[in-house]
Amino acid sequence: MYPLDVVKTRIQLQVGSGATAEYTGVIDCLTKIVKKEGPSRLYKGISAPILMEAPKRATKFAANDEFSKFYKKFFGVQQLNQPLSILSGASAGAVESFVVVPFELIKIRVQDVSSKYNSAADAFFKTIKHEGPLALYNGLEATLWRHIVWNAGYFGIIHQIRTLLPEAKSSTQKTINDLAAGAIGGTFGTIFNTPFDVVKSRIQNTVNVPGVVRKYNWTLPSLALIYKEEGFSALYKGFLPKVLRLGPGGGILLVVFTATMDFFRSIHYKD
Template structure:
């Protein structure tokens, strides 16, 4: 076959390390994405940079990493499962060292399906922690208004960031988990699992075949020399991961908006709650229009591109093989 056999423990280590490095680098942009996607009526943030600036002003620099502990804890098994499952499926579907496009798509579908068992509770907890700052900034606007003199109503704007002394108590991942398990059981942590599956399966079906084909171009141009090929493989893997990740991320942004809305437990004043995927889709379309389904698209591209670029770079560096070699 001419292909290196898949070492599952090494792939799991590679995926885990890649996830940790990637999430640490891009988490603040992911936080901005969540807050922008959850805005329905009151415009607390005008865009990604405005969101990050207001977050730092009101919550401090580490406010941009609210919910990162959950992500860093669970992203290791999530990325490990996703990348390793895709590798295993590709190997099983290959014949004589070749994999047709339908096999690449099917392998990506399998990888996206496998990861949902970890992705759903991880994002369920992360979203509540990330969105708490937006709700806190919005709350003063929801207070009863004082009688005003006759005249045109002032425009609805977000309040100034809260000071240190006026910050409300922030939720914790442990507290949210305990409350969900107590009130809704294990299914509470898997709220939005259908929407997560609906987002992650198409993402993987787009991402993995696109990455494999972009990455193969770099390998072919390496000239067949082992040392040059290794260097080209790393950089080509990184760039292919960035390009494929950004394309797939933007393509499934409407599904990500639906998933985020369904998994957000606490709503601001006048914000809709949803009974399911179809109800969420109808309400967003009716109240906010088609453009609402692209909220956070730029943030998603800026998150996913480096996340998967780093992931594939680390993956093809063979960190897992090196670790296992040292332990062996």
């Protein structure tokens, strides 16, 4: 799925549309990258997300599970309802954000068409050297918005879809239900959070220069600025490659998580 993420970032970072845009769509972007930069460019910087995925997903589901327990106890309910599912997902997204920010920043900077970094490691060390360690957390506020909104939509939709699907009476039906719920949840999460993702990409790709005011800094003013300069559609730049990745990915994620948890429960409680 990584090439789709590269395409998403390239499209989000370009200012302008129509004749002034370097990339006009997913296929156009993929074709131009391969033609001008070589197929390997589609995977440049992949080490950052590879290192990020395990702690990111573990944090997401572990935090969501703990917040679900906490909110049920706090509000005095036995079963998780949709409002609490949304609240638990949003809370998990906030925790997850602190884990992913440095990895996301490095990934964005390597994926940019004008990137001067040779690899994720090169971007990491040069960012620290020239901007300081705290620069790795540029875009934290935007990342919080992105992950809070996505996880709230994802877990909230999953809860609702599961109540509408037929009861799973076999492992196959359970897998199908999880795949459907996760895919729909991932799609809606992406619809809700794409504007925040666009802002996050632009903030994190901006190098800190002493004495120079950053064009994109805080989320809400940046959203307003992009809307003013480029129109509403600019807030959804990169939506297609993003939803193609996170729609099916959300379904696969839920299926694998559920299957893995069932496996560990079977070991833990086998005696």
